[in-house]
Amino acid sequence: MAKREPNGRLRTLLTDARWSGQDFARAVNGVAAEHGLTLRYDRTSVSHWLSGTRPSAHVVALAAEALSRRTGRRISPADTGLARTVPSGIPDTTGGATGGATGGDAPAAPAEGPFGEVPVYSRDWRPDGEPPAGPPVRRAAPGGRLGHHHVAAAEALLPVFRDADMTYGSGRIRPALTAYLTTTVVPWLSADAPPAVRHRLLAAAARLAYTAGFLCFDGNEQGLAQAYYRAALRLGREAGDPRCHAPALRAMSVQAHHLGHRKQAWELAEAAARHAPRLPPVQAAFVTGQLAVAEAACGDRRAALTQLGRAERLLERATGRCVPIGDYHRAAYHHQQSEVLAALGDTAGAVAALSASLRHRPPAERRARAVTSARLAELQLDRGHLERACATWHELLDTVGPLESARVTDAARRLRVRLRAAGGNHAARALLTRLAPA
Structure with a gap:
């Protein structure tokens, strides 16, 4: 049996993070909880990791995310020293030693989402990189080619899910939407369809995936939210429709900002804003306002206020017509204005902006x-x-x-x-x- 080598890289990272073993274990458990996993690691588990034991791959991803949030810099699974190195073509049959998980058994890996992504949030993904490939193409069940009436049904359900979420919150709506995506939309994506139907289906699927991502974000299921957002981005890109994929980039920026990843939030917001000239004014304002928030979080006062003013002008040009995703109105603008002012140290201005947001917010929301x-x-x-x-x-x-x-x-x-x-x-x-x- 090969002798285990102590994990010096992990020890250095814990020193940089000013974390004890118990602190690190608690953080890993907390990130796991965001993805619907119950882990009970403790300082003994971390002691095993430091001595050379390596947990299963999805736990390594959670550990990297916890360290990234703590240190404020991008830490990959490989940087932790916990990732396994398996020779090409040789399967990993170790079963994933956990070094102290409950009962000594490896925790169950998170299930794949309907579009094939493993739902573990990662700050390593870049907006200009290609999202991971989806699941292998499956043959559609017998029953003929898809038609416009199939896609019309999906399009009709989008406002139903969106309006119910605004009124009752994500918890009541998300199971129905994710089940619809899994059982209906994903099989349609591998079905035969005329080009026009295929294009329309991709756009509808992108919007539904975006909505599912937002519901997961509101439910604090951050890994699943990112998986759905990335699916929406990929589908929108395949459809060639920036009205679908620019809001997905913007949503991922909001999520990264919420989780404290300021630089990544800016990268994603800037990538979304590059599409603004090709978007309707209301969606252009939607993505530009988020860029203002990201600029402010990074400490660039001038850029943040410039982008905020641009978002307001775009909103003034917009008609009152709603768009399927990326809708934006005066209440949303004032909410972003508040986040900008708060990040820039103007708490009084931020309070006034939020009060204005509430005055303009429709009661149904x-x-x-x-x-x-x-x-x-x-x-x-x-x-x-x-x-x-x-x-x-x-x-x-x-x-x-x-x-x-x-x-x-x-x-x-x-x-x-x-x-x-x-x-x-x-x-x-x-x-x-x-x-x-x-």
């Missing part, structure tokens, strides 16, 4: 109103306005109604932590009591 209100309360707390923040949350609870949105649930959790630190404040106690069942 309940989930967006909840996310906006929660963010407004966070900024009000940052400014020391505890009573205003509590009033904002009370109004949210009064008007929004029940939602299944992990983003809103996470915001409530963060709020409870901050309110408990407020001690005996009456407003804080009252809101904590109301939030207790949440």
